[in-house]
Amino acid sequence: MPELAAAPLSVSSLLLRSRQLEIDAVRHLASRAALVDVVGQLIEGLQRERGASGVYLASKGQRFADLRGRVVQEVVALEVQLRAEFALHVEPAQGATAKALSLMAWALLGLDSLPALRSQIDKQAMTAHDSIAAFSHLIAGLIELVFHVADAAGLPSVSRQLVALVHLVQAQEEAGQERAMGALLFASGQGSEAHQQRVLHLIDAQERSLGAFAEFADPALRARWEQLQLAPGTAQLERLRRTLGVARPGAALDSNQSDTWFEVCTQRITALWQLQVDLVQRLREDCAALIVQAQQDLQDSTGLLRGLRDNPPQRTHAVDRFFDIAVAPAAVQSPAAGAQGSESASSLLELLRAQSARMASMETELETARRTLNERKVIERAKGVLMARLGMNEEVAFRVLQKTSMDQNRRLLDVAEATLSLPDLAFGHPERKGDKPV
Structure with a gap:
């Protein structure tokens, strides 16, 4: 079938x-x-x-x-x-x-x-x-x-x-x-x-x-x-x-x-x-x-695109306008259709340009927010690693990260990332009573 x-x-x-x-x-x-x-x-x-x-x-x-x-x-x-x-x-x-x-x-x-x-x-x-x-x-x-x-x-x-x-x-x-x-x-x-x-x-x-x-x-x-x-x-x-x-x-x-x-x-x-x-x-x-606002934009977009679909010959002119290419000779279209298609394409082009600029600005905001949330997660994970591998409590683990950051003049995030990248052998393990050094 x-x-x-x-x-x-x-x-x-x-x-x-x-x-x-x-x-x-x-x-x-x-x-x-x-x-x-x-x-x-x-x-x-x-x-x-x-x-x-x-x-x-x-x-x-x-x-x-x-x-x-x-x-x-x-x-x-x-x-x-x-x-x-x-x-x-x-x-x-x-x-x-x-x-x-x-x-x-x-x-x-x-x-x-x-x-x-x-x-x-x-x-x-x-x-x-x-x-x-x-x-x-x-x-x-x-x-x-x-x-x-x-x-x-x-x-x-x-x-x-x-x-x-x-x-x-x-x-x-x-x-x-x-x-x-x-x-x-x-x-x-x-x-x-x-x-x-x-x-x-x-x-x-x-x-x-x-x-x-x-x-x-x-x-x-x-x-x-x-x-x-x-x-x-x-x-x-x-x-x-x-x-x-x-x-x-x-x-x-x-x-x-x-x-x-x-x-x-x-x-x-x-x-x-x-x-x-x-x-x-x-x-x-x-x-x-x-x-x-999005629903209003959706309605406006529908109207613009309906006008574009109702005038198929004008699609090529709309694409030309997107790339700033000169529009084909007006002889291929009637004056009325040309005016309507030109207006529709221009409106659609402005809509897409505005949406592109808005999305670029929004992505910048999103990146800043994600970076802040990620930094918190990395620091929390680094504290967890120190607590698990060295038997520290939360306060001591954070103080170790904080002191290392100050002593080495590095960002706390950098110290946390370095901590997460260290292999288990780098931490060692506290010896128990009766254990002999290896």
Whole structure:
């Protein structure tokens, strides 16, 4: 049975398909923005549950029992919303990637384990540190999903907003971990070098994340963040940070400060959360505006190309104009047709030129955004390599990369890439007791 001949390619089919793909891409991004919105709400709720649970355990059930109960109820409701959102994204029409679906599955696995985790906390059958680690593990997977949405969007016109969003979400999580670790320290009533070092690392990490956010956020959001830095609570937070930073390991800490610490940290996180809400809202509004604009362009393109198809003899003149070649003698066409064809070709040429210039500008924006996201991934991978091969914790691994960068006067990214390129033998392995040197 002979195969049906495929429809021939044409300028019209390619141009219209290009426009339609742009519309599909924006619609997919709008759907993902809705997903990010729900994921962000759940992350914020889990951060509060993590902090309250840490204080509850560190104080041996004396503090935050009521607060923790209220937060758990709120988080359970958000879990239901996220599961419903995940169900929508399984549909093929949503264009979810294999990686996105895998990350959703990982998140569901973590959510399914929450009842058992909460039961252990209720019974005070685990330490505050282990509780914080368990919640942080789940939150990290949800943040990775947000990261993937930004990395896989491929829509340059909103790429800067997505990069700003990723770093803002990361900064909020680092602030949440700082709240939990600091509250644990105050509630326990004594200093711990490991926990204090973790707090200092989280403070430094927040500055890096917020620096990237400020670079890519629009001026209005950046100005709002700079204004929030002047709030009275910021100065109070800095004083409490110094209290934790200078306390000697094992030294007594005022356990009554745990409530104050939790409150001022929450004010900071709430401010970051509000910025995130506004950023996601702007992203969704921009997606809606882009869809409207693309649909209008599609309609205009259809009209122009219909005129071109209605006057077949003028196609050659349109091609000539694309390459700035002189148009054939007017004797081959009627004056009316010549005027109409000339106008149609000129309009189409301007449309294609404008689209070409727009795409070039958008590609530049996309490249900048992708480079920033890639740098973060490379540095995180390099930290992971040091942690796995040399048994370092996250703070020490980052300090090693940072110190090497300063000592060698090289970019942190270059040091991270060099670390990833080293063979296993270059790292060596710490000797165990009883092992003899080779």
